[in-house]
Amino acid sequence: MIIDIHGHYTTAPPALGEWRDRQIAALGDPASAPSPDSLQISDADIAATIEANQLRLMDERGIDVTVFSPRASFMAHHIGDFQTSSTWAAICNELCYRVSTLYPDRFIPAAMLPQSPGVPVATCLPELEKTVTQYGCVAVNLNPDPSGGHWTSPPLTDPYWFDLYEAMEHYDIPAMIHVSTSCNPAFHTTGAHYLNADTTAFMQLLQGDLFSRFPGLRFVIPHGGGAVPYHWGRFRGLADALGKPELDEHLLHNVFFDTCVYHQPGIDLLTQVVPTRNILFASEMVGAVRGIDSRTGHHYDDTYRYVSATPHLTPDERALVFEGNARRIYPRLDAALKALTDKESPSA
Numbered sequence: 001m002i003i004d005i006h007g008h009y010t011t012a013p014p015a016l017g018e019w020r021d022r023q024i025a026a027l028g029d030p031a032s033a034p035s036p037d038s039l040q041i042s043d044a045d046i047a048a049t050i051e052a053n054q055l056r057l058m059d060e061r062g063i064d065v066t067v068f069s070p071r072a073s074f075m076a077h078h079i080g081d082f083q084t085s086s087t088w089a090a091i092c093n094e095l096c097y098r099v100s101t102l103y104p105d106r107f108i109p110a111a112m113l114p115q116s117p118g119v120p121v122a123t124c125l126p127e128l129e130k131t132v133t134q135y136g137c138v139a140v141n142l143n144p145d146p147s148g149g150h151w152t153s154p155p156l157t158d159p160y161w162f163d164l165y166e167a168m169e170h171y172d173i174p175a176m177i178h179v180s181t182s183c184n185p186a187f188h189t190t191g192a193h194y195l196n197a198d199t200t201a202f203m204q205l206l207q208g209d210l211f212s213r214f215p216g217l218r219f220v221i222p223h224g225g226g227a228v229p230y231h232w233g234r235f236r237g238l239a240d241a242l243g244k245p246e247l248d249e250h251l252l253h254n255v256f257f258d259t260c261v262y263h264q265p266g267i268d269l270l271t272q273v274v275p276t277r278n279i280l281f282a283s284e285m286v287g288a289v290r291g292i293d294s295r296t297g298h299h300y301d302d303t304y305r306y307v308s309a310t311p312h313l314t315p316d317e318r319a320l321v322f323e324g325n326a327r328r329i330y331p332r333l334d335a336a337l338k339a340l341t342d343k344e345s346p347s348a
Contacts, residue, residue: 198226
């Protein structure tokens with residue numbers, strides 16, 4: 001089975017964006033804010049966007065299942081207050097859940113959190129509980145910088161985050177560390193802010209000792225870990241200078257990387273440097289890089305091709321990257337897939 005652990009509903013019906021525009025326009029006049037009930041998206045609307053885009057590409061590339069969450073750049077936690085984010089997160093999470101009910105054997109939901117700058121992270125817990133227990137979400141997306149590129153939140157090792165970590169351990173779910181739109185003109189959202197955040201999150205975790213307190217916590221750092229694999233020696237050296245154990249012992253029982261790296265040399269480096277047990281297949285298709293590479297004639301985000309072609313994985317290791325690691329690191333995903341298999345089995 002090929003499991004893509006990094007999918008976003010980037011192709012949601014236009015009505016979603018139009019509703020969000022009305023919500024933002026009403027920030028200065030709460031009485032004019034649109035109600036969630038005013039957003040009307042039919043199952044047919046969802047089917048049209050999914051079947052023409054993500055599902056079509058999954059079939060073309062041989063991907064069986066995608067862990068599917070709201071569009072990362074749409075999270076925009078810096079806009080409005082907590083109530084703004086809470087309403088918006090609930091709408092986006094429900095939409096991804098509806099995708100999973102229409103295509104239960106192809107899409108498994110993950111949730112965005114209703115984060116808001118300066119607000120205690122415990123305010124996110126009701127939405128987390130709802131999405132896990134009612135929607136069957138198998139992971140959450142955690143934004144380490146809800147300020148949108150100004151980095152006003154404390155490091156991920158700070159007690160500010162501990163209420164969320166306790167809930168993650170309780171529900172046995174991982175978090176993908178994923179920022180949202182940058183409102184800082186110094187940082188392009190997908191070309192700089194995303195990769196900066198991936199690298200920054202890893203360094204924050206390296207500096208601390210978070211996993212001695214939360215040994216069951218699991219983080220997936222997307223986009224191949226930003227600069228981390230390319231500068232593995234730098235991070236090993238910094239760990240040594242800071243008196244930390246080797247990275248394998250200090251972080252790699254709890255920190256994992258995906259394969260959203262859009263060229264063959266990048267995947268070759270990732271698979272040569274990072275232990276196989278810490279790599280999960282992902283493509284973030286129809287995402288930040290949607291074009292076709294003129295040198296190869298294939299989509300940049302067709303990461304299945306790169307993982308299949310790299311010489312640094314044996315067949316057994318490739319199977320771990322494509323499926324085994326995801327089932328281990330996302331136990332609720334594993335349970336959902338087993339339930340689907342039992343349901344489809346003639347003997348069930």
